[in-house]
Amino acid sequence: DAxxxxxxRHEVTEMGQEVTLRCKPISGHDYLFxxxxxxxxxxxxxxxFNNNVPIDDSGMPEDRFSAKMPNASFSTLKIQPSxxxxxxxxxxASQPIGGPNTEAFFGQGTRLTxx
Amino acid sequence: DAKTTQPNSMESNxxxxxHLPCNHSTISGTDYIHWYxxxxxxxPEYVIHGLTSNVNNRMASLAIAEDRKSSTLILxxxxxxxxxxxxxxxxxxxxxxxxxLIFGQGTTLQVKP
Numbered sequence: 001d002a003x004x005x006x007x008x009r010h011e012v013t014e015m016g017q018e019v020t021l022r023c024k025p026i027s028g029h030d031y032l033f034x035x036x037x038x039x040x041x042x043x044x045x046x047x048x049f050n051n052n053v054p055i056d057d058s059g060m061p062e063d064r065f066s067a068k069m070p071n072a073s074f075s076t077l078k079i080q081p082s083x084x085x086x087x088x089x090x091x092x093a094s095q096p097i098g099g100p101n102t103e104a105f106f107g108q109g110t111r112l113t114x115x
Numbered sequence: 116d117a118k119t120t121q122p123n124s125m126e127s128n129x130x131x132x133x134h135l136p137c138n139h140s141t142i143s144g145t146d147y148i149h150w151y152x153x154x155x156x157x158x159p160e161y162v163i164h165g166l167t168s169n170v171n172n173r174m175a176s177l178a179i180a181e182d183r184k185s186s187t188l189i190l191x192x193x194x195x196x197x198x199x200x201x202x203x204x205x206x207x208x209x210x211x212x213x214x215x216l217i218f219g220q221g222t223t224l225q226v227k228p
Contacts, residue, residue, distance in 0.1 A: 004158075031213055033215070033216070035218075042219070043159070043202075043218035044218075045215060045218075048213070048215055050213065055213070056215065091158050091159070093158070093216075095213075099206075099208060099213045100146075100147045100149075100207060100208045100213070101147060101164075101208060103161035103164070104161065104216055105161070106158030106159045106160065107158055108157065108158055109157075109158050
């Protein structure tokens with residue numbers, strides 16, 4: 001398996017524009033997580049899905065952020081409108097069934113810069 | 116979620132063993148102890164995890180205190196590639212709980228040649 005695949009790897013956009021980040025989890029994994037990483041706040045869990053259903057979105061910073069998982073092989077994280085403070089590295093991770101007795105696999109991340 | 120405490124940074128010499136400590140005094144009986152690391156410009160990667168007994172794998176060893184209030188990640192021979200941020204994380208194994216990964220600040224390990 002190619003692992004968790006995120007696209008794009010880098011994104012530069014202007015303030016106010018819509019940004020969509022994409023993630024393809026490892027085939028057969030039941031859980032999908034979205035994280036954001038900044039120097040100030042470290043790695044923050046934004047939302048996670050189980051079998052394509054959002055389970056906990058308490059980490060989503062505000063209504064400008066939304067995430068979807070239309071099927072088991074694809075998820076998106078959308079920011080609309082984007083702001084400079086959204087600049088960060090966004091990671092997607094997937095995990096097989098087994099919960100805390102299994103390991104999560106992370107993608108390479110998308111570096112977002114909002115100017 | 117139960118909290119973990121790690122030193123901000125540590126240094127090691129190449130090819131020497133490294134012991135990375137983690138305190139988790141409020142750990143519950145349902146928490147697994149996980150370690151992840153993040154190499155520069157990479158996503159986090161799994162290192163090892165355990166519940167009560169010490170664990171070994173090809174990357175590292177995990178030593179868990181008898182009272183489970185602390186643990187130590189052991190890299191037997193550090194290489195330059197082991198320079199990374201190491202995160203100690205507790206994951207709840209309560210039935211129905213996915214044990215979501217909540218990252219703290221971790222320990223930045225520097226390895227000197």
